[in-house]
Amino acid sequence: MAEKIQGIVLKSNDRKEKDVNILLFSLEKGKIWATLRGVKSPKAKMKIAQNMFSYGNFIIEEGKGGFVVTNYESIENFHELAEDIDKYFEAAAVLELVEKIDFSSAGERAQAFVLTLKTLKNICFSNIARLYCLDKFLIELFKITGSGLYTDKCSACGNKDFDNLYINYAVGELVCVACKNETAQMLSRTVYMALKILDSTDFERLQTVKLAQDSELELLKILCKNFEALFSVKVKMMGIL
Numbered sequence: 001m002a003e004k005i006q007g008i009v010l011k012s013n014d015r016k017e018k019d020v021n022i023l024l025f026s027l028e029k030g031k032i033w034a035t036l037r038g039v040k041s042p043k044a045k046m047k048i049a050q051n052m053f054s055y056g057n058f059i060i061e062e063g064k065g066g067f068v069v070t071n072y073e074s075i076e077n078f079h080e081l082a083e084d085i086d087k088y089f090e091a092a093a094v095l096e097l098v099e100k101i102d103f104s105s106a107g108e109r110a111q112a113f114v115l116t117l118k119t120l121k122n123i124c125f126s127n128i129a130r131l132y133c134l135d136k137f138l139i140e141l142f143k144i145t146g147s148g149l150y151t152d153k154c155s156a157c158g159n160k161d162f163d164n165l166y167i168n169y170a171v172g173e174l175v176c177v178a179c180k181n182e183t184a185q186m187l188s189r190t191v192y193m194a195l196k197i198l199d200s201t202d203f204e205r206l207q208t209v210k211l212a213q214d215s216e217l218e219l220l221k222i223l224c225k226n227f228e229a230l231f232s233v234k235v236k237m238m239g240i241l
């Protein structure tokens with residue numbers, strides 16, 4: 001039975017002869033592999049659907065060897081990303097993060113899908129400073145998966161009178177000096193401010209934000225470490241970390 005799903009291509013693998021397998025992140029089914037038949041020939045109708053970042057409506061049918069794509073209607077292919085290596089790496093990092101985690105419900109998955117598209121659009125089509133979108137993506141992803149990070153008080157004891165906050169990686173929470181565990185890392189003032197500002201600023205207004213120099217990269221390292229601890233995965237982030 002044919003099914004229509006809305007999805008974005010996370011990656012593709014060559015298969016035999018002219019076929020290509022693609023890993024889709026879809027709104028309806030989450031992450032699934034599907035085969036594009038005959039797309040390596042230059043005149044293939046669905047050629048574009050094998051590219052990373054291709055976003056559109058896929059008609060899929062389940063056969064003996066898994067799902068096969070029988071039609072593709074492109075909505076956006078983000079081909080501008082190929083013209084700016086920094087933007088490309090940042091957008092590829094977003095897809096890497098999405099690929100690494102399993103969402104616990106359809107609602108969570110739908111929110112993550114919308115967030116992914118919004119982040120890619122902002123990286124691709126806006127002039128937001130480098131890495132701000134990727135930081136913002138991680139901050140929002142933690143909220144979606146029930147592990148929101150930013151707080152103005154210790155997450156454990158509620159103390160508001162702190163000199164510094166520490167991040168407890170095992171649980172992904174900001175805590176005071178009395179509540180930190182042995183793997184905790186202190187957040188510098190500038191990194192804490194960067195987190196606070198990005199947490200409260202919508203994507204639509206990120207262009208107006210200016211963070212302290214290098215705080216976006218320091219914050220990203222902490223967010224990535226938190227991501228790895230929360231989901232028990234390793235992150236590469238080629239071209240960035």
Ligand SMILES: [Zn+2]
Binds near residue numbers: 176177
């Ligand atoms: Zn505390």
